[in-house]
Amino acid sequence: MYSLRDKVVFITGASSGIGTSCARAFAGEGAKILMAARRKDRLNTLSAELKTDLGVSSHCLQLDVRDQSAVAKALADLPADWAAIEVLVNNAGLSRGLDKLHEGKLGDWEEMIDTNVKGLLYVSRAVIPGMVKRAKGHIINIGSIAGHEVYPGGNVYCATKFAVNALSRGLRLDLSGTPLRVSTVDPGMVETEFSLVRFHGDGEKAGKVYQGLTALSPDDVAAAVVFCATRPPHVNISEIIVMPQAQASPMVVHRT
Ligand code: NDP
Ligand code: 8X3
16 A cells, blocks of 8 residues: 555645535545635545544645636745645536536536636646646546536536546646556535535435435545555556445436
8 A cells, every 4th residue: 555644635625515525534634635616614624633633734725716816826926834735636626507508507517617627627737837846746536427427407517527527638648658647536426515505505406416315425425535545656546436325327326
């Protein structure tokens, strides 16, 4: 196993769901946690929890990954102790709406493309050159089963996750010959704030998504991410697809 003790792990979208679980799970491995999101208050609370519960230090960045210059500046200005990022978890992302494409809202499309695709690219562009220079690093993208199969109303969200899939593959090719690793962890249904965000805060609609089945917990996904990061350096887990037992595909879900 590869030890992450005292290594800097950078997690985007750590203020909720899978990102928060990843922060806790990597802290459990003794890593130093660098985390980013727009909701700084949540990051501060998590940071205090990691210190109290696990004695782990963390550093919080209030950051909108859609803002390219802010991303570049935040990463260029990191204190020396935090600059040598060894693991990057590109997790920040969201879905907006489940409309038919010809009825879709342009604002929803922009937000998904700007966050899930362009935001991931901005962060990657700011972090990976340092990894290449140090000849050390692992990029773990959070994709989705939506990046493998399209479902009705998924159109643009699925397109962004297909893009994440292509970017993970492309990055692995471009980093060939370096010691860097690239993985993608692609979950099915995970019970987080994801559906609440998708349905613009409609809790009733969001709750229905997870009714009648045990969805994945964000901790289940974090366990897969940590598994990728703790393999020996000669092992690259390219892709993990993980779904609830009750989900056979995006559209085939057994509910009781
Ligand atoms: P949550 O809504 O619980 O968390 C999303 C996180 O992304 C939050 O921390 C949010 O932070 C952050 N985020 C969103 N937009 C931005 C932005 N512009 N800049 C910085 N951070 C941002 O959802 P999940 O934990 O479920 O989602 C995490 C990832 O997992 C996403 O990429 C999602 O597509 C993917 N995924 C989720 C699945 C699910 O069923 N839940 C299944 C498959 C994949 P803040 O709002 O504070 O900025
Ligand atoms: C999230 C899973 O099926 O809602 O990426 O698209 S799904």
